Amino acid sequence: MIQAFYTGVSGIKTHQYGIDIIADNLSNISTNGFRSSNAEFSSLFQENISTDAQLSSVDSNIGLGSKLNAVTMNQNIGVYQLTERSTDLAIMGDGWFAIQGQGEPLYTRDGAFTFNANRELVTDDGYYVLGTIGNNIEDGVLVETLAEIPLGDAKSQQKLSLPQELQVAVQPTTEVKFYANIGLEDTVRVMSGKAIDPQNNNNAIRLEFSKADPQVSPGTQWNVVATAQSNNLVTVVNSETQAITYEPETIYDTQTGVVAFDEAGQLISNSLPAIDNNGASVVVNLGTGYDGVISINDTIRASSESNGKEAGELVGYDINRNGEVVAAFTNGVQSSVATLAIYHFINDGGLEKVSGTRFAESSNSGKAIFFQDPDGSNIKGVDITNYKLEGSNVEIETALTELIVMQRSYDANSKSITTAHEMLQKALDMDAK
Template sequence: MNQAFYTGITGLQTQQTGIDVTSNNLANIDTVGFRGDTVEFKSLFENALSTTSGSSSVNSSVGYGSGVQAIPTLMQTGSLMLTDSATDLAINGNGWFGVQGNGQTMYTRAGNFSFDASRDLVNGDGQYVLGTLTNNFDTNNILTSKETTAQLGDASAQTSIKLPETLTYPAEPTTLTSFKGNLGQDDVVRKMGATMVDSQGNRNVLNLTFTKTVPQPAIGSSWDVVATATSPVTLSGTSTLYDTQSGVLTFDDTGALAGSTLSSINNNGTTVSIDFGTGYDGIISNITPITASSQSNGLEAGELVGYDINQNADVIATFTNGRQAAMAKIGVFHFQNDQGLQRVDGSRFVETPNSGQPIFYQDANGNNILGAGVVNNKLESSNVRTDVGLTELIAYQRAYDASAKLITTGDQMIQKALQMHR
């Protein structure tokens, strides 16, 4: 009878734990990145009974109650939900995002990130997301490195991702301008043009004027060319002349370019090479239709448009000139024992001696890598299944009722024994 009381009471305690855990799982069914728990039970004071056959497959033991063995976390990845924000991230595989708040570093699967008013990358509760900053801009907020990918630093050196509110992509001055086309054979003035960027980031104009040389050579043809580098024409009709150069283009009897004496021009302090091509690959002079085209390298300066996060967990800055640059990389942390992490609340955990310290995976060259796929415009939903949770809740409730009934039955047995003793 004492056994009935003890078994019933421990049953109530353990089944109540199961109900609490399952209820908490169901309450967080809509929590982003939530990983549910499960309960493992054990028998208390279990005694083996003697059997006539040592090979019997029947469990010949009796327990004197039950207890909670462990409450492990379910590590299955939840389904990925599509969102309309490029700063929403989901980890497709093992690993955790790191967030920091109130002096505490926590780890989570919830990637609902955004940039706050100070350009800090934060989660939905305003905690700072941890990663590696590239520090690729100077004190004037001018970009110093134009790499489009970032490299992870050490796991212990990850910091909050704070980005500048203003940022300039420096100009790339034009160094080469190439021309292609057909001048024809008629004695008329031909013109071509191209745009150039100077070292200050200004867009200037290169104009070429072609006139037939007098006199013409006995074989083939030649054209005089005058090149001018100027600023764009203002509304008042004026412009600044930076340089004027002249030369001669000679062609063979088939119209293919044989040589040129004009090689470069000064673009407001930057020397720009002028490429007319060779043979038929560039400027020609024959009876085919008149054509003209040009191509220049160089790039105007660009101002910051905004920040996004790509599928490599790189925080990317986009500029008005169409270029991009990596400003940071979000870390994906790993642990020797994920089950050793301690839940703080919802989807956030902290490290413990059982989990070990956070680490980064490395490739064959010793470079830190994410070690898992990161998907943007998606969030990981809770890995708790409603149907499983409700089924478990029903089972725990019935087991709880059975334990309560066991206590009632034990009490009735004691009362019956006392009555018989009288």
């Protein structure tokens, strides 16, 4: 009977722990990135009854009391939920985000991040998100456009603090390609294309075609004059006639050449050299064959395309599906400037629980590491998606079932104490008689 008391009391205490753990799981069913816990029990002592274990397949051990042996992490992935922020991230598989306050880094699956007023990527309660900042920013200027930033060493990750003011340098035009039909008639044809100079001025490359004299058959030959000029036009008013004309403010360079077409109208030669656009050499690309400038008896038309970008100011930062922090500028340029770190552990279940969504490295989990590709470069090793958050991994139907089991076990242990008490009372009454 004393054993019954002991077993019942320890069972009540143990299953109360289990009920508390399940209650905590249920209370966090709506917590993003929550990892539920499982209670594991074991016997305090065991008594071996007198049977020969070698001759019997029946377990001859009787447990005496119970204890909470361990509280383990449920490593199942929660349900992914759509959000409206590009900075909300979810890990599509194994891995952990790293965040840091005043102490050592913590690890979480909750990817509800945002940029604060200082352009730092943080959690909602102010913990800094860790990652690798690229080397493509110098003195507030983006010096290189990158699609991704390589992960640094696992121990050297830092908080993602980005410049509040950032510019992308001008990319001067190096080539202007023209598409046109200048026809067959002996008349002057004029066209122009956009060209950006190193001073961020939006200039024009102006072409003027006139038929060469004499013509050499077969085909046709045209003289071409190329002019690099500013687009800042000034108004000139003739004082006598009051006529208004517009003239370019500045001419930077003029080049001449000859283009030749065969009898079918396709371009076969071009001697026009590159032109100086206020300090930048620009190739005037007239194409070859029918891809570019042609001379046929058809509708007169002209268009052009050019490379280069004007300087741009920072619009803001975003995070893409690969966990890259992308800077967007007013001129349309986008570039990765940082990347989030995704850590892995040899034993995720060994992480020390700090809260329902945050864990710390422990001796059981092993050191936080990065995966590596065959070349030895650090990689995330898992896909990341934005505009999504991973919800809690608590399954309400499972948790409620476990709660019922725990309550029944609690009641059974309580009943065993009551029964033992009644038996002891009867034994005392018999002794009294």
